[in-house]
Amino acid sequence: MNLSAAGPIAPMGGHQMMVFVTLIALLLGTALALGGLARRFGLPSVIGELCAGVLVGPSVVGHLTPELSSWLRLDQAAQLHLVDAVGYLGVLLLVGVTGIGVDVGLLRRRAGMTLWVSATALVIPLVCGVAVGFVLPLEIVGAGADRVSFAAFVGVALCVSAVPVIAKTLLDLRLLHRDIGQLIIGSATVSDLVGWLLLSVVSAMATVGVRASNVLLPIALLAVALVVCMTVGRALVGRTLRAAVRTRDSGVVIATIVLLVFVFAAGTHALGLEAVLGALIGGVVIGSSKWLNREMLAPLRTFVTAVLAPLFFATAGLRMDLTALTRPEVLGTAGLVLVVAIAAKLAGAYLGARAARLGHWEAMALGAGLNARGAIEVIIAIVGLQLGVLSTAMYTVIVLVAIVTSLLAPPMLRRSVRHLEVTEEEVARGRWLGGAGHEHGGERGNDHRDDGDDQVRPMRAA
Structure with missing residues (x-):
């Protein structure tokens, strides 16, 4: 044109x-x-x-x-x-700021734990979701879908976690600098990487069928994205941040960081991957740069968490119509899917954490944190609705699960974290991140006084 x-x-x-x-x-x-x-x-x-x-x-x-x-x-x-569009700008920056706060060294040292937790927290809900998809009533299945494609979509919807919601929850509870917070973010990132790949596969199942190219291409693109971001991307970030910091203008530094997050997001989206993934990787690369001046990030963090993030979360429920739950079959479906979603994710993360030799409360905290599905599940539901795999009623059920699990995750997480002692390394990391209130362990100040609770103990291998 x-x-x-x-x-x-x-x-x-x-x-x-x-x-x-x-x-x-x-x-x-x-x-x-x-x-x-x-x-x-x-x-x-x-x-x-x-x-x-x-x-x-x-x-x-x-x-x-x-x-x-x-x-x-x-x-x-x-x-x-x-x-x-306004909300999406908020989620990209929220995830980018979260990536800046990720301690790559900690995740590298505990890669085994992260992989164990992310694997079981993904596989168990996936299997349970597929099983549920085969027993739901036909009225819930999309008009243009077969039972296999429908069940696969349900499984993918239940196996993901929502990095944006998890990030906001950890920031609200002042847990991002804690070891458990870093492991939750790391495990959620790995789970979502696989989740997006599975979404591309089940989308192909619903349209052209399963072919080797539909499975291998997303994996190859993800590998390319990671290699480019960690090589060319790291060099680009270093040079760009060095030029911005030398201006000694906090506005220039903040604008540069926002620009870099959007560039990484656009890059992964151009490869056919989710833009949120690029924003997270970009944040991690920015956070690992020696040229990053964290003291200048406070205004950006405040604006994102206080204005843009609330707008994004508010937009998640705009398409949801709870009046569909007045139909008995929809209400019954919602109850069953919700129970399976919560129990499967909690059990999967807990078993993975215990297999990685983490203690009971660490495992409970990981299960609680990873239970939040948020807008990621909403996006999957929208894709299923557009492809005709999900009916409008099933779309409402999945969005309801996304919101309810996101609401339940924070109180479950806070209850579990009360039993974890704040270590000196976490205090140092909190100061390094430069976030207000990071010197303590969470809400209520998470002030960790010695109150004689003999259940309080540091995060360690069981």
Whole structure:
């Protein structure tokens, strides 16, 4: 298409702009209000932020005041795509900031633990999800799908973890600098790498069938992405950060880091992989650079976690319609899938952690942290809906599982971490990360006083 021949593209209309800005303000305001309410009850703010989209979307506002929902254009794809774009910028930066905080040295030393946990936390939910997919009622299966493709999609949806939600939870609980937090992020990253590969395979099953190229190509592309990021990408990051730091302007440093995160995200997306994966790898590469000035990152971290991340989590529930749960078969399906999803992920992570010779509470904390599916599962559900593998009712069930597991993960994680002592290495890492409150172990200040609890002990091999 010749754009010059078509003439200049008209800007967004005044009314459309007003509706869009109003919707963003409504989502952010609701997310901040519910996030603050969650904190008043001793819960991480991400719980309230996830509920904001459900409240503003068709489940509540659309049901009680359809006129307002219509005025906000929540039934129009163009409006939802605009909101998704804003939220996606937030998730890329949130994951990038999380990657900067990853201690590569720790994960390298504990690679065996990470692989054990990620493997069992992925395989057990995958097998259980496929089994559940074969016993669900036919009314739930998509009109254009066979039972095998449907069951495979359910299995993939239940086996993933959501790095963005896990990252926000660890930041809320001030656990990112803890050894257990680093292992959770590492295990979630490995699980999601495999999860995205499985998604490409089951998508091919639903369209052109399983071929060797459909399985081997994503693996080859992932290997290429990792090699390029750790070689050419590392050199690019080093030179770029060195030039930015020499300006002694924090604004230039922050803008450079944002630019690099987006470049890595665009690179993996161009290869047919998920952009979030590139943002995470980019953050890890940036965080390992000797030229990174962490003191200058505080404004970026604050803006991302306080504004962009809440907007992203609020958008996750906009497409969810809880009124579908009034149908008995949908409600029964939701209950069964939810129980299997929570139990399988918890059991998988726990067994993997114990096999890696971690203690009971470390294993429980890993299971709790990896249970959050969040928007990653929502993306898988959207793909299944677009391919006709999932019905609208099953889409709602999977999104419900994504939100509920993300809500349950923080309190389960906090309860488990109470039994883990803060080590001197973790205190040093917290100061190195430069995050406020990282010198202690978590919410309630996670102040680790010697209160005589003989169950409190450091993270170690059992």
